[in-house]
Amino acid sequence: MEKKGWDGFEIGAMLRSFDGATRDIATTLPEDRPYSQSNSFTASVADWRIEKPLFNKDYCIDCQFCWVYCPDMSIISRDKKMVGIDFDHCKGCGICVEVCPTNPKSLLMFAEQQDEESAIAEWPKKDTSKAKEEAKDE
Amino acid sequence: MSEIKKIKNLKEFSTSADRFEGANLLCPGCAHSIIVREVLNATNDDLILAASTGCLEVCTAVYPYTSWDASWIHIGFENGSSAVAGAEAMYKALKNKGRLKQPDRTPKFVAFGGDGATYDIGFQWISGCFERGHNMMYVCLDNEVYANTGGQRSSSTPIGSSTTTAPAGRVSYGEKMMKKDMMAIMAAHGAPYVAQVAPNKWKDMVAKIQKGFAAEGPVYINAMSACTTEWKFAPEDTIAISDLAVDSLVFPLYEIINGEKLNITYRPKNIIPVRDYLGAQGRFKHLFTKQYEYLIDEWQKNVDKKWDYLQRREEASV
Ligand SMILES: Cc1ncc(C[n+]2csc(CCOP(=O)(O)OP(=O)(O)O)c2C)c(N)n1
Ligand code: SF4
Ligand code: SF4
Ligand code: SF4
Ligand SMILES: [Mg+2]
Numbered sequence: 001m002e003k004k005g006w007d008g009f010e011i012g013a014m015l016r017s018f019d020g021a022t023r024d025i026a027t028t029l030p031e032d033r034p035y036s037q038s039n040s041f042t043a044s045v046a047d048w049r050i051e052k053p054l055f056n057k058d059y060c061i062d063c064q065f066c067w068v069y070c071p072d073m074s075i076i077s078r079d080k081k082m083v084g085i086d087f088d089h090c091k092g093c094g095i096c097v098e099v100c101p102t103n104p105k106s107l108l109m110f111a112e113q114q115d116e117e118s119a120i121a122e123w124p125k126k127d128t129s130k131a132k133e134e135a136k137d138e
Numbered sequence: 139m140s141e142i143k144k145i146k147n148l149k150e151f152s153t154s155a156d157r158f159e160g161a162n163l164l165c166p167g168c169a170h171s172i173i174v175r176e177v178l179n180a181t182n183d184d185l186i187l188a189a190s191t192g193c194l195e196v197c198t199a200v201y202p203y204t205s206w207d208a209s210w211i212h213i214g215f216e217n218g219s220s221a222v223a224g225a226e227a228m229y230k231a232l233k234n235k236g237r238l239k240q241p242d243r244t245p246k247f248v249a250f251g252g253d254g255a256t257y258d259i260g261f262q263w264i265s266g267c268f269e270r271g272h273n274m275m276y277v278c279l280d281n282e283v284y285a286n287t288g289g290q291r292s293s294s295t296p297i298g299s300s301t302t303t304a305p306a307g308r309v310s311y312g313e314k315m316m317k318k319d320m321m322a323i324m325a326a327h328g329a330p331y332v333a334q335v336a337p338n339k340w341k342d343m344v345a346k347i348q349k350g351f352a353a354e355g356p357v358y359i360n361a362m363s364a365c366t367t368e369w370k371f372a373p374e375d376t377i378a379i380s381d382l383a384v385d386s387l388v389f390p391l392y393e394i395i396n397g398e399k400l401n402i403t404y405r406p407k408n409i410i411p412v413r414d415y416l417g418a419q420g421r422f423k424h425l426f427t428k429q430y431e432y433l434i435d436e437w438q439k440n441v442d443k444k445w446d447y448l449q450r451r452e453e454a455s456v
Contacts, residue, residue, distance in 0.1 A: 004202065013202075015201075015202055015203075015204055017204055017206060017207050017208075018207070025155070025157060026155060026157060026181075026183070027155060027182055028155055030155070033207075037202075038202050038203055039159060039204060039205075040159045040161040040198070040200075040203040041161065042161075043161035044161055045160070045161045063148065064148040064152040065148070068151065068175075068176070068340050069337075069338070069376075070172075071167060071168050071170075071171035071172050071175075072160045072162075072166075073156045073159065073175070074160060077152040077153075080149040080150070080152060088160070088161065089159075089160025091166035091167075093166035093373040093374055093376070095167055095374055097374065098374045098375065098377060
């Protein structure tokens with residue numbers, strides 16, 4: 001979308017979240033929504049990040065702590081499973097990593113430029129010095 | 139009344155489709171957003187929302203974008219509450235006249251405001267809405283400071299916190315006044331439901347939001363919102379700081395029903411010293427000096443006293 005300055009404001013402009021029918025939006029997942037160009041979902045804050053979280057599904061127990069505490073709707077969960085990260089909207093805050101209860105963590109922060117394959121290859125192993133942390137679905 | 143959304147556990151909650159969108163301009167790690175998600179995802183009903191001026195409003199409606207997938211209005215700093223109350227009054231009128239286009243749908247009316255908008259500048263409007271008994275929920279995003287304009291003190295700012303208008307230094311320990319007890323004030327309106335929540339205790343919070351949605355009449359929710367920028371902690375620590383706040387009882391979690399019956403809804407297994415909560419935030423850094431450390435003991439005494447009071451009220455069922 002063309003960027004407008006403060007003086008480019010169109011008087012009476014109508015900005016809609018969606019183009020088209022939206023009757024049951026509360027039960028429609030993002031991939032099925034008719035987002036309009038003025039919905040911030042179509043924008044990106046990827047350039048805010050210095051570090052990004054990467055996900056290693058081998059250790060994940062699908063507790064969904066990362067989903068509920070991500071401030072930016074950037075943990076993608078489908079059918080009660082954590083499936084990945086939305087890198088258009090992730091701001092790299094690191095909360096998901098902090099709340100992940102597994103050992104080793106299933107989410108870790110890496111430099112923005114690091115690729116996933118090498119990150120998985122250097123993923124830390126289970127830390128046996130720590131008592132086994134129990135993940136509860138509280 | 140509509141059906142209450144089933145949220146048995148976190149896995150079930152995670153099947154929600156958010157109606158609040160990313161690429162908004164809130165700081166990384168901002169708790170406002172976590173709170174909004176938990177409120178909106180507590181229901182599948184239609185939403186009619188308002189926001190008072192403040193971080194949430196400013197960062198989610200930046201022309202030409204909106205981050206809201208529901209009807210949403212912003213007018214001014216003081217009147218998020220009355221904006222929603224007006225919509226709710228119109229809804230009732232149309233319903234009474236049988237002129238609703240979709241009478242089967244039962245929208246929820248929710249206003250969000252910061253502590254500045256709630257405790258200070260919008261207070262009279264909120265009080266009016268509650269006195270008139272609108273069927274609405276008011277959610278205060280309580281970060282204890284005017285964050286959006288750079289950290290001025292509000293009447294929610296707790297004693298000893300350093301703010302830009304009450305800065306700590308050689309002659310002052312910062313904010314001099316105690317935090318205003320907004321929970322008691324809203325309960326005194328006789329509101330059917332008043333509750334304090336913290337987003338890190340998601341289950342407690344979502345249960346309270348659902349109770350609030352089920353209540354008839356005005357509902358007040360005081361939501362602790364840890365602010366990485368003004369409380370001065372690292373963005374990844376938002377949940378850890380929030381845990382310290384509820385486990386030290388600085389933010390006790392409780393509800394007041396019909397202005398009379400108080401229930402404590404969360405009792406920490408291990409109560410941690412208030413010192414640990416204060417020490418984790420830059421806004422209280424100066425309290426850890428010889429000159430001002432007496433305030434830490436005072437803080438602890440105040441928190442103990444409040445907890446004792448809440449427990450006595452709960453026991454007496456008043
Ligand atoms: C009547 C009025 N006074 C002052 C302002 C300037 N102002 C805009 S946002 C803001 C701070 C909001 O603080 P708060 O309500 O606590 O929300 P927060 O940003 O902390 O979430 C102020 C003072 C305004 N917009 N309108
Ligand atoms: S780093 Fe922050 S924004 Fe990104 S996915 Fe994790 S919690 Fe969400
Ligand atoms: S917090 Fe960790 S274990 Fe839990 S769902 Fe997220 S990645 Fe998986
Ligand atoms: S200043 Fe605080 S409340 Fe405002 S967007 Fe940043 S973290 Fe959120
Ligand atoms: Mg505030």
